């Protein structure tokens with residue numbers, strides 16, 4: 165079989181070098197004679213792996229000392245509930261930016277726990293653009309402001325960090341963490357499901373400013389309490405050890421690519437060439453207005469929708485996998501996270517050109 169490129173939105177492609185290294189050291193990590201898979205999380209060998217992963221993530225994102233980094237479970241979806249539980253801190257309302265499928269999910273969970281003020285609602289434009297900051301309806305008394313910097317399904321990305329006037333900013337960075345430098349000090353809390361730019365599913369990274377770790381109100385289970393996880397070094401219970409180890413390999417790989425600033429340049433180039441081809445093709449289209457287009461997830465359609473299934477099928481056969489769009493929006497989607505090499509995007513564009521030539 166020729167080269168296969170995986171455009172899945174998540175669990176997504178991991179860097180090839182990472183998977184090769186994981187295979188090489190599968191039975192014996194760091195000369196311990198043990199597989200990461202079978203190590204006690206309390207063992208010295210695993211703690212060394214865990215600490216190195218955290219140190220590398222801190223270095224990659226330049227995370228200040230007054231932020232805790234937590235390695236949790238439950239996916240980004242668990243955070244939709246943990247955030248209001250932990251961050252309301254006596255208040256009863258929070259601001260949310262509704263910009264697509266995933267922020268809508270976050271809003272749904274928050275509504276179970278508090279009053280939600282939709283400071284931004286992009287549903288009226290079909291999630292194809294973000295209103296300018298002058299139109300945001302921020303409530304200065306909100307406990308926090310939640311937004312989704314990259315909407316994985318709608319392909320909409322914030323290219324600036326919102327200004328919230330001192331109200332803690334909370335970001336679901338599941339699909340663009342580590343794809344570009346961000347100033348962590350602008351955030352109260354950042355969270356990300358691992359299965360796109362960090363590693364395999366089963367792990368969720370939370371980066372939280374220490375002063376926000378006051379503990380959840382009485383009456384809720386311990387596993388929902390950030391303060392407890394922070395105190396226990398993310399080992400209050402058994403953490404997802406294999407996923408943590410693999411995340412560490414990805415962080416190490418990213419450092420060797422030159423870090424986040426260097427991978428951002430590659431990401432800009434990959435996205436630019438794909439959008440440029442789509443816009444100029446006269447055959448494919450992307451609905452998102454240019455300033456808000458995602459560098460990570462590129463949805464596209466063909467005017468004649470009856471060709472969608474054929475496109476996906478022929479792409480699969482050509483080694484271009486998982487290009488089917490999310491069932492919520494249909495069409496196609498190319499997810500081009502850090503691990504997608506530029507040649508993968510070139511191969512996709514070449515295939516799209518050829519498909520258009522035959523069917524246009």
Ligand SMILES: Cc1ncc(COP(=O)(O)O)c(C=O)c1O
Nearest residue numbers: 239240241266316336338339357
């Ligand atoms: C932006 C965003 N938030 C949340 C989720 C849900 O993540 P999980 O399945 O890890 O709960 C996803 C999943 O793709 C996502 O892309």
